[in-house]
Amino acid sequence: xxxxxxxxxxxxxxxxxxxxxxxxxxxxxxxxxxxxxxxxxxxxxxxxxxxxxxxxxxxxxxxxxxxxxxxxxxxxxxxxxxxxxxxxxxxxxxxxxxxxxxxxxxxxxxxxxxxxxxxxxxxx
Numbered sequence: 419x420x421x422x423x424x425x426x427x428x429x430x431x432x433x434x435x436x437x438x439x440x441x442x443x444x445x446x447x448x449x450x451x452x453x454x455x456x457x458x459x460x461x462x463x464x465x466x467x468x469x470x471x472x473x474x475x476x477x478x479x480x481x482x483x484x485x486x487x488x489x490x491x492x493x494x495x496x497x498x499x500x501x502x503x504x505x506x507x508x509x510x511x512x513x514x515x516x517x518x519x520x521x522x523x524x525x526x527x528x529x530x531x532x533x534x535x536x537x538x539x540x541x542x
Contacts, residue, residue: 426466433459464529472525479518 441452480495
């Protein structure tokens with residue numbers, strides 16, 4: 419039985435300590451740095467939670483868009499996509515290209531900056 423805290427639980431505990439115990443006792447630069455640390459940990463928590471699904475969707479989007487075999491890595495698929503865009507083989511009029519790019523970027527923004535003002539607009 420695996421009874422150790424998960425990575426998410428450990429990060430959440432440190433974030434909670436910063437938010438609830440340390441930060442209220444700090445002022446000035448130290449308080450600012452505590453907020454930065456808390457925000458960084460919140461990003462790590464979102465990354466741990468959301469990245470696997472986002473990467474799976476990105477990979478499937480690349481496979482569909484490039485009509486490639488599943489034996490290529492996601493990095494290789496992204497290189498191929500970049501080359502095709504650079505060489506003009508794929509353009510904004512290529513079916514599915516803009517949708518794939520938009521979904522991939524939005525998934526990253528949802529992890530990095532979920533309160534970004536343009537994200538809500540981009541989703542609609």
